[in-house]
Structure formats: structure tokens, C-alpha cells
Amino acid sequence: MPTTTDTAAKAPAARDAGALRRRWEHSALLRHLALGLLGLLVVTLLMETTGSFANSQLASMAYLGIAAGGLTVLTGLNGQLSLGHGAFMAVGAYTTALFLDGETPALPLPVVLAAATLVTLAVGAAVGVAAARLHGPYIAGATLALAVAVPGVVLHFASLGGEQGLGVRIPEIPAWVLDAAYFVTGSELHPTKYVAYIGWTALVVTYVLLANLMRSRVGRTWRAVRDDEVAAEIAGVHLGRARVLAFVVSTACAGLAGGVMAMAVRITAPSGFSLTLSLTLLSAVVLGGLGSLTGALIGSALLTFLPHLVTDLGVDAGLTDVRAAELAPAVYGLTMIAVILVAPAGITGTVRGLLRRRRGAA
Structure with a gap:
């Protein structure tokens, strides 16, 4: 039988474990950070066990996932339909290309990506304030016009490379990064893998911030505006301010995604930011499930890997x-x-609905 001394010794440990469990259950930030670190670990294992082509695909998935996450906030959480996120990605990409054009001294890549995000945030704030009174098909039409206009405007500026675009030079990888990567993974860090790591680090940081924002008072305000504008306004919500804030957050994500895209593709040209890109991002959000960051990530994975898989199957078929x-x-x-026909709520929405019904039946 346990003695009184043993019971007294176990009591503080039990209290500490209980406090840690309660903190885990009530701290969304702690859970999101843990999931983010787990995601980085999984991606590291994938990149270290695959080749350069798979690393480039993972980099593509990273920038598509960042842009889709921002669009999830705008469309899925706040109810504003945007058809022009490709234009904001172009702003971030061209800002990055101007910093990494090979003629100016290269800044650290985190600084370059922060500059691309801030420039796009400023542009998004200007557009968001101008479109604050619009909603529904009107905001969709305004962003559609922006997506069509931006690639055409770039053609008229020789400093932006015209139709040929601007080349993007990846700076030399710092020695301490090479040493740390070799110490952790035991393999050399080439530029493609380096960009993929930067992209996924940016994606994890973005998703952690967005996930906490969605669970905060701001996120609840966005949902209230989406579900019933009249009721939200009666409750004291400033509709224009909520719409502008959602638009700014979403465009900042698009700018960051454009910066990662410029480094992954190594060139920034108007043809890469056509209307097709904006519609593709929206389709990824719809496929994965509106209002879900997990759905945005699933949609970006389908956009990245499905075309290559289908092409390989077609070649194998003759x-x-x-x-x-x-x-x-x-x-x-x-x-x-x-x-859309089988799972109108998207992949994640349908899976969650099935799980809720199963728990209800149990």
C-alpha cells in the first residue's frame, strides 16, 4: 500500500499535470503553436526524403496555401467574394522581384517578404476603403476588374520588365543556415529546398496568426457580419470597419504568397497573374471548405499535386x-x-458534418 509520504510526493505532480491539461484545453494559441510545429516537422521529413522536383511542388503548395488562407478569411469568414486575389499576389511578387533583381544589394529574405507584405497591405487598405460600401456581386465585380487591370498596367512600365517580367535572384544562403540545416538533417541545403523551407515557415506562421484571429473577438465580428449584417449593425458592429479589416488581412496574405511565389518561380511576369490564378484560388477554397484553414490547405494541395498526377496517368495510358x-x-x-454535388460544404465541411451526426447518433 502507498505510504503517506508517497501520496504527498505525487500530489504536486498531479496538480501540475492538471494545470497543464487545463491550460492546453483553454489556450488556443498553445494548441495552434503545437500543430504548427508538428506541421513543420512533417514537411521537413517530406523534403528530406524527396528530390528537387518534389521540393519545388511543396514550395508551390506553400504560396498557394498562404493565399488561400487569406481568401478563406475574406470569403469564408467575412462573406466578401473576391475574384482578384491574383492582382494582390502580383503586387507582392513584383515588390520581391525589385528587391531581388540582382542589381541592388540583397536584403535578408525575411525582410524582403515583410516588405512585400506591407506594400500589399497598403494597397489592400486603399482598395478596401474604396470598396467598403460594396458587398455581394458588387465587390466581386470590383475585384474582378482589378484582376484584369493589374497585369495590363504592368506592361506599360519598362522598369517592371514589360511582358518579359523581372528575374528573381535568390541570395546566397547564409553560412549559419547551411550549418544548422546540415546539423539537423544531415544533408546539404540547395536553393530550391531553401525556398521551400522559407515558404512553409511563412505558411505556418500565417496560419497560426489567422487561426488565433479567427477565434478572437475580431473573428466573431466577421462571422456576425457574414451571417446577418442587420443584426450585427444593431449589436454595434461597424460594418465598413469590419469589411476593411478582413480585406486588409486577406490582401496581406496574398502579398506574402506573391513574394514566396516570386522566389519559387524565379521570375515575375504579368502572364503569371492572370484571372485564372484568382479563380483557381477561389476554387481551392470552395473545394476544401469555406471558412476552414484546413480546407484551404487541402485545396492548395489538390491544386499542386492533382495536375501532375493526372498528366503522369495520361502519359502512362498512351x-x-x-x-x-x-x-x-x-x-x-x-x-x-x-x-459541389456530393459535398456542397466542401471536403472539411462535409467530414465535420458526418462526424457531428455520428456523435449525435452515438
């Missing part, structure tokens, strides 16, 4: 490379239609 590449958009479109 199609030429061109026909196999043309098959990928068709399959993606059919996937979109199937998800």
Missing part, C-alpha cells in the same frame, strides 16, 4: 505529353463539380 497536360484541367473541373 497519350502524348501535350494531350496529357490538357487532360489535367478537365479532371480538376470534374473534381470541382463532383465535390
Whole structure:
């Protein structure tokens, strides 16, 4: 039988464990940080066990995931339909390209990405204030016009490279980063993997911040505006201020995504920011599930890996490379239609609904 001394010794440990459990249950920030670190660990394992092409795909998924996460806040949480996020990605990408054009001294990449985010945030604030009175199809039409206009405007500025665009030079990787990467992973860090790590670090930081923002008072205000504008205004919510704030947060994410995209693609040209990019981002959010950061990440993964998978299957089936590449958009479109018909709430929304019904039945 345990003695009184043993019981007294175990009591402080039990209290500490209980306090830690309560802190875990009530601290959203702690949970989000833990999930973010776990995600970085999984991505590190993936990048260290795959080749350069897979690393470039993971970098693409990172910038698409950042942009889709910002669009989730705007469209899924606040109810503003944006068809022009590709234009804000262009602002961030061109800002990054101007800093990394090879003629000016290279700044640290975190500083460059912060500058791209702040410049796009300022542009998004100007557009958001101008469009604060718009909602529904009107805000969609305004952002659609922006997506069409920005690539055309860039063509008229020779300093931005015109139709050929600007090349992006990745600065030399700092020695301490190379040493730390070799110490942790046991392998050399090449530029493609370096950009992928930067992209996923930016994605994890962005998602942790967005997840906490969505659970805060600001997030509840955005949901109130989305669900019932009249009731939210009666409750004292300033509709214009809430819309502008959501727009600014979303465009800042798009600017960061554009900066990572510029480094991953190594070139910034108007053709990379067509209307197709904006519509593709919106389709990723719808596929994954509106209002869910997990859904945004799933949608960006489908955008990244599905076309290549379909192309490989088409080539294996005997199609030429061109026909196999043309098959990928068709399959993606059919996937979109199937998800809308079978799971109108998106992948994550449907899974959550099934789990709730199962718990209710139990």
C-alpha cells in the first residue's frame, strides 16, 4: 500500500499535470503553436526524403496555401467574394522581384517578404476603403476588374520588365543556415529546398496568426457580419470597419504568397497573374471548405499535386505529353463539380458534418 509520504510526493505532480491539461484545453494559441510545429516537422521529413522536383511542388503548395488562407478569411469568414486575389499576389511578387533583381544589394529574405507584405497591405487598405460600401456581386465585380487591370498596367512600365517580367535572384544562403540545416538533417541545403523551407515557415506562421484571429473577438465580428449584417449593425458592429479589416488581412496574405511565389518561380511576369490564378484560388477554397484553414490547405494541395498526377496517368495510358497536360484541367473541373454535388460544404465541411451526426447518433 502507498505510504503517506508517497501520496504527498505525487500530489504536486498531479496538480501540475492538471494545470497543464487545463491550460492546453483553454489556450488556443498553445494548441495552434503545437500543430504548427508538428506541421513543420512533417514537411521537413517530406523534403528530406524527396528530390528537387518534389521540393519545388511543396514550395508551390506553400504560396498557394498562404493565399488561400487569406481568401478563406475574406470569403469564408467575412462573406466578401473576391475574384482578384491574383492582382494582390502580383503586387507582392513584383515588390520581391525589385528587391531581388540582382542589381541592388540583397536584403535578408525575411525582410524582403515583410516588405512585400506591407506594400500589399497598403494597397489592400486603399482598395478596401474604396470598396467598403460594396458587398455581394458588387465587390466581386470590383475585384474582378482589378484582376484584369493589374497585369495590363504592368506592361506599360519598362522598369517592371514589360511582358518579359523581372528575374528573381535568390541570395546566397547564409553560412549559419547551411550549418544548422546540415546539423539537423544531415544533408546539404540547395536553393530550391531553401525556398521551400522559407515558404512553409511563412505558411505556418500565417496560419497560426489567422487561426488565433479567427477565434478572437475580431473573428466573431466577421462571422456576425457574414451571417446577418442587420443584426450585427444593431449589436454595434461597424460594418465598413469590419469589411476593411478582413480585406486588409486577406490582401496581406496574398502579398506574402506573391513574394514566396516570386522566389519559387524565379521570375515575375504579368502572364503569371492572370484571372485564372484568382479563380483557381477561389476554387481551392470552395473545394476544401469555406471558412476552414484546413480546407484551404487541402485545396492548395489538390491544386499542386492533382495536375501532375493526372498528366503522369495520361502519359502512362498512351497519350502524348501535350494531350496529357490538357487532360489535367478537365479532371480538376470534374473534381470541382463532383465535390459541389456530393459535398456542397466542401471536403472539411462535409467530414465535420458526418462526424457531428455520428456523435449525435452515438
